[in-house]
Amino acid sequence: MDNLEKEFETVVRKHRSTIYTVCYMFSNNADEVADMFQETLMNMWKGFPKFRGDSDLRTWIWRVSLNTCITAERKKGRRGTTVPLTVDINLFEDSDSDTRQIRMLRERINRLGYFDRAIVLLWLENMSYDEIGAIVGISAKNVSVRLVRIREQLKKMS
Numbered sequence: 001m002d003n004l005e006k007e008f009e010t011v012v013r014k015h016r017s018t019i020y021t022v023c024y025m026f027s028n029n030a031d032e033v034a035d036m037f038q039e040t041l042m043n044m045w046k047g048f049p050k051f052r053g054d055s056d057l058r059t060w061i062w063r064v065s066l067n068t069c070i071t072a073e074r075k076k077g078r079r080g081t082t083v084p085l086t087v088d089i090n091l092f093e094d095s096d097s098d099t100r101q102i103r104m105l106r107e108r109i110n111r112l113g114y115f116d117r118a119i120v121l122l123w124l125e126n127m128s129y130d131e132i133g134a135i136v137g138i139s140a141k142n143v144s145v146r147l148v149r150i151r152e153q154l155k156k157m158s
Helices: 003-025 029-049 057-074 098-108 113-122 128-135 140-156
Strands: none
Touching: 003 029, 003 057, 003 098, 003 113, 029 057, 057 113, 057 128, 098 113, 113 128, 113 140, 128 140
């Protein structure tokens, strides 16, 4: 294994829960989440040698993860075969009351558009408005305005 592969493996180990969280927010199906996770890793691997560090590594990982999941959502049904990837995290199996509330919130968030869903996901990860803006490509002020609108939208959902 060369240095690039070792470095990539370290990055994936450190950020796998972030990648999985993004994938989980874009599907209700455990197999689809695993497919999106695998697709994200492939896209990260393709882009990893070109990553120059112009942005924070964490920002790059979020951006690749979000773009991969959004693209997968748009192309549903046109996907080829994939090899299953084992992921140590499975949020589909929890059944306590906190998990039920999280599922209800997740269902509402999934009814949002892709862009708004991405903003909420990043906000739930306690990212600053500047970080969110850098990832999705809008200003921090625009992030603030969109979050107010998104919260109102979520409150109106039943």
